[in-house]
Amino acid sequence: MSRITEVKTYDFRFPTSDTLSGSDAMNKDPDYSSAYVVVSTDADDGLSGNGFVFTIGRGNDVVCRAIDSMGQVLIGRNVEELLGNMRIAWDLFVHDSQLRWLGPEKGVEHMAIGAVLSALWDLKGKRAGKPLWRLLAEMEPEELVATLDFRYLTDVLTPEEAVDILKAGQEGKQERIDNLLKVGYPGYSTAAGWLGYSDDKMVELAKEESQVKGFRQIKLKVGQDVEDDLRRLGKAREAIGPDVALAVDANQVWDVPQAIEWINKFHDFKLNWVEEPTSPDDVLGHAAIARAIAPIKVATGEQMQNRIMFKQYLQADAFGIMQVDATRVAGPQEVVLEYLLAKKFNKTVCPHAGGVGLCEAVCHFAMFDYVAVSGTMEGRMIEYVDNQHEHFVHPTQIRNGNYVAPTAPGNGTEMTLETAEKYLYKG
Numbered sequence: 056m057s058r059i060t061e062v063k064t065y066d067f068r069f070p071t072s073d074t075l076s077g078s079d080a081m082n083k084d085p086d087y088s089s090a091y092v093v094v095s096t097d098a099d100d101g102l103s104g105n106g107f108v109f110t111i112g113r114g115n116d117v118v119c120r121a122i123d124s125m126g127q128v129l130i131g132r133n134v135e136e137l138l139g140n141m142r143i144a145w146d147l148f149v150h151d152s153q154l155r156w157l158g159p160e161k162g163v164e165h166m167a168i169g170a171v172l173s174a175l176w177d178l179k180g181k182r183a184g185k186p187l188w189r190l191l192a193e194m195e196p197e198e199l200v201a202t203l204d205f206r207y208l209t210d211v212l213t214p215e216e217a218v219d220i221l222k223a224g225q226e227g228k229q230e231r232i233d234n235l236l237k238v239g240y241p242g243y244s245t246a247a248g249w250l251g252y253s254d255d256k257m258v259e260l261a262k263e264e265s266q267v268k269g270f271r272q273i274k275l276k277v278g279q280d281v282e283d284d285l286r287r288l289g290k291a292r293e294a295i296g297p298d299v300a301l302a303v304d305a306n307q308v309w310d311v312p313q314a315i316e317w318i319n320k321f322h323d324f325k326l327n328w329v330e331e332p333t334s335p336d337d338v339l340g341h342a343a344i345a346r347a348i349a350p351i352k353v354a355t356g357e358q359m360q361n362r363i364m365f366k367q368y369l370q371a372d373a374f375g376i377m378q379v380d381a382t383r384v385a386g387p388q389e390v391v392l393e394y395l396l397a398k399k400f401n402k403t404v405c406p407h408a409g410g411v412g413l414c415e416a417v418c419h420f421a422m423f424d425y426v427a428v429s430g431t432m433e434g435r436m437i438e439y440v441d442n443q444h445e446h447f448v449h450p451t452q453i454r455n456g457n458y459v460a461p462t463a464p465g466n467g468t469e470m471t472l473e474t475a476e477k478y479l480y481k482g
Contacts, residue, residue, distance in 0.1 A: 088112050202388055288321065305330065338373050345373060376405050448469045
């Protein structure tokens with residue numbers, strides 16, 4: 056038997072605002088940051104569990120303090136008991152009535168819970184000798200479903216239906232694992248898209264990402280000035296040609312009528328989707344936009360705060376592309392539920408990534424989905440930006456525009472503290 060001995064947080068902040076990497080219509084000067092946590096035990100194996108929450112600067116310390124508070128609950132806990140039944144860990148935090156009052160099930164406390172639960176799943180994967188995507192995919196359907204919380208979901212998805220979905224996913228699973236290890240999972244690039252970049256830099260990067268790195272979709276940020284958007288989209292489409300997909304992201308900057316008017320000027324560019332056209336809390340607003348801008352699809356989900364919001368979006372058919380984020384909700388169990396909901400509603404999922412550790416983390420869920428849930432990569436891709444990967448023990452690798460499937464045990468988010476510590480926030 057082993058016990059948890061320490062839960063330590065790190066407030067890492069990278070000065071991305073210096074180069075305007077990450078800049079968009081809503082977030083003009085982000086400093087990509089990580090509220091990073093390491094869970095240590097007294098086991099002889101020397102393994103630790105790692106998790107994090109991605110933020111964009113100020114407030115990262117608030118998330119760290121929330122994780123610190125929750126970490127105290129874990130000190131002295133039996134590791135094998137927690138890892139043997141991950142529902143115990145979920146209930147310990149998500150069903151804590153005093154913590155829940157701060158949300159409920161949203162915001163800083165919910166994301167902090169996600170970091171802690173991610174660290175425990177990371178440790179579970181390391182002890183099993185499996186990357187997280189494979190650990191999840193190779194759990195028995197009943198075993199995985201037993202870790203999930205279906206509260207507020209049973210009107211659209213029951214545990215029994217989830218088991219049936221996962222059982223159906225057993226057919227051809229080994230062939231999909233072999234294929235994933237061979238070819239990887241499709242990615243797309245946002246590297247050229249930041250609003251702070253000049254037209255020349257945008258065009259240069261768009262060509263490099265599509266022609267050299269092999270990405271089959273490029274995404275640009277929009278929403279600051281419509282004439283600028285039209286000019287930049289024209290230059291981007293010319294740079295990448297007709298065979299590479301093009302998408303745009305407004306980062307929630309518009310009201311509903313403004314979004315409809317603005318996006319309907321974009322039809323000549325054959326956009327794959329428009330992302331986050333308005334507030335992520337506005338389900339009916341997104342549904343109205345989706346109807347008004349067709350055939351351009353609406354994509355959203357990166358800042359959707361919990362599984363209940365995803366349920367409502369799916370019920371309202373308020374998006375064409377569903378996006379998930381690895382650190383916005385309460386860890387792997389809630390992300391798995393999001394994918395099961397998407398399967399129930401036959402909705403395509405293209406995860407959000409790009410910030411510190413997000414590429415490393417979210418690819419595991421997309422790959423789990425391909426192997427054990429949806430069984431397809433058709434129309435699916437994971438966002439990619441080349442940011443801060445050098446600070447991870449097992450950084451994301453891209454080959455011919457595809458994410459290489461991780462093979463190292465765990466969730467891929469362990470950082471190399473020797474390089475990252477220079478970015479510790481000193482206050």
